[in-house]
Amino acid sequence: MRLSTTSRKILIRALAVVFWLGVWQIASMIIGQEILLVSPVRAAKTLIDLMGTGAFWQSVFSSFGRILLGFALAATLGAVLAALAGLSRAVRVLLEPLMHTVKATPVASFVILALIFIRSTNLSVFISFLMVLPIMYTNVLAGIDAADRELLEMARVFRIGPLRTARSVYLSAIYPHFLSACTLALGMCWKAGVAAEVIGFPRHSIGGALYLAKLNFDTPDIFAWTLAVILLSVGFERLILALTRLLGRALGGE
Amino acid sequence: MPVSIRGLSKSFDGKQVLENMSFELPDRGVVAIEGRSGAGKTTLLNILMGLLPPDGGTIDGLAGRRFTAVFQEDRLLENWSALKNIRLVCPRAVTDAEIAAHLAETGLAGEEKTPVRALSGGMKRRVALVRAVIAPGDILVLDEPFRGLDEATRSAVIRYVLKRAGNRLILLVTHDRAEAGAMNALMTISIGGEGA
Numbered sequence: 001m002r003l004s005t006t007s008r009k010i011l012i013r014a015l016a017v018v019f020w021l022g023v024w025q026i027a028s029m030i031i032g033q034e035i036l037l038v039s040p041v042r043a044a045k046t047l048i049d050l051m052g053t054g055a056f057w058q059s060v061f062s063s064f065g066r067i068l069l070g071f072a073l074a075a076t077l078g079a080v081l082a083a084l085a086g087l088s089r090a091v092r093v094l095l096e097p098l099m100h101t102v103k104a105t106p107v108a109s110f111v112i113l114a115l116i117f118i119r120s121t122n123l124s125v126f127i128s129f130l131m132v133l134p135i136m137y138t139n140v141l142a143g144i145d146a147a148d149r150e151l152l153e154m155a156r157v158f159r160i161g162p163l164r165t166a167r168s169v170y171l172s173a174i175y176p177h178f179l180s181a182c183t184l185a186l187g188m189c190w191k192a193g194v195a196a197e198v199i200g201f202p203r204h205s206i207g208g209a210l211y212l213a214k215l216n217f218d219t220p221d222i223f224a225w226t227l228a229v230i231l232l233s234v235g236f237e238r239l240i241l242a243l244t245r246l247l248g249r250a251l252g253g254e
Numbered sequence: 255m256p257v258s259i260r261g262l263s264k265s266f267d268g269k270q271v272l273e274n275m276s277f278e279l280p281d282r283g284v285v286a287i288e289g290r291s292g293a294g295k296t297t298l299l300n301i302l303m304g305l306l307p308p309d310g311g312t313i314d315g316l317a318g319r320r321f322t323a324v325f326q327e328d329r330l331l332e333n334w335s336a337l338k339n340i341r342l343v344c345p346r347a348v349t350d351a352e353i354a355a356h357l358a359e360t361g362l363a364g365e366e367k368t369p370v371r372a373l374s375g376g377m378k379r380r381v382a383l384v385r386a387v388i389a390p391g392d393i394l395v396l397d398e399p400f401r402g403l404d405e406a407t408r409s410a411v412i413r414y415v416l417k418r419a420g421n422r423l424i425l426l427v428t429h430d431r432a433e434a435g436a437m438n439a440l441m442t443i444s445i446g447g448e449g450a
Contacts, residue, residue: 150325150327151331153305154329156305157303157305157322157395158389160342160343164342168334168342169331
């Protein structure tokens with residue numbers, strides 16, 4: 001039986017995942033202590049058990065909502081600030097040190113400082129916002145800078161209005177940069193958002209559940225929640241990228 | 255009101271490209287611009303279209319007049335269809351059927367919905383030409399517009415331009431004097447000391 005190229009690619013990827021699950025299983029069997037390393041089967045079983053409880057879904061939806069809000073705010077503001085920086089050299093110079101500082105500052109520093117001013121419930125919104133903002137700003141600005149000069153000259157000669165120019169010339173230039181920014185930022189905002197929850201310990205949150213599991217030396221729970229974060233992060237990334245592609249097609253006319 | 259150019263000059267990195275050029279352009283009709291490669295023909299067009307500032311000289315009679323252009327490059331949105339590329343520069347009153355009729359006159363019937371990236375070089379050139387002709391304007395700039403077109407297509411496209419834009423001032427950059435003749439050029443401006 002011959003496999004198509006796509007099927008072969010999927011099969012190879014699945015085999016790679018199975019290989020690492022095997023390594024994990026063997027390592028947990030060699031160590032033989034669940035408190036140090038649980039097996040993938042046990043982690044999956046614990047996750048399935050957790051999924052049967054209302055508290056799990058409450059935590060998932062609360063964390064998801066906060067991280068999504070932080071991401072959406074950062075994506076919007078990052079794009080607006082990049083557009084302003086594209087229009088004005090002064091804005092670009094003004095924002096450069098701010099974005100560099102936000103990018104270079106460790107998440108833990110922000111979390112500790114932010115806890116002084118922000119309620120722990122809103123901490124993950126703020127932290128995921130901070131992680132995503134410089135990535136969005138930098139990438140969207142790179143897209144604006146990469147806009148085709150010759151097409152811009154064409155738009156000027158034909159007197160195409162600024163909105164139509166933005167849609168026709170800038171959007172197609174920004175789009176690939178925005179997609180790569182989304183890919184980069186989505187995983188990061190989940191990691192940083194959950195880390196903020198672990199430190200801030202808000203009620204009904206994945207980070208809070210992780211912290212409780214750690215306090216109780218409940219390693220299967222830690223692995224199960226981590227597995228949940230990975231699955232949510234991948235699902236969230238797929239969803240946002242699919243929406244971005246749809247939006248790109250609708251606005252860009254591809 | 256004719257366009258009057260006096261003492262126009264432009265240099266790049268100390269190299270003089272246009273030097274003290276003076277001439278007048280009629281209100282309508284075809285003006286051929288000739289000269290060897292790199293003589294400054296495109297520079298002259300860019301200055302007239304307001305894309306480059308001159309180093310010296312004056313240009314009168316352009317106020318309120320709109321340009322449309324076929325640039326040396328096609329300058330089309332590759333992922334957009336021919337129709338969408340043209341619609342981008344059209345007033346709302348222009349219908350899709352009208353655009354399709356223009357495309358058909360240049361031999362592009364049925365290609366309205368084709369993404370530009372899927373068109374051949376000669377087809378893209380014709381889309382760029384239709385865009386420049388259909389867009390509202392007073393002065394049509396054609397920078398080597400028939401490049402890459404075979405003889406029969408070139409004749410059809412010349413007929414199309416003269417029929418649809420013959421009442422405008424057309425600035426035609428060409429290396430081919432026969433092309434200027436076929437376009438019924440009223441006068442020729444030589445740049446760089448060559449041409450007639």
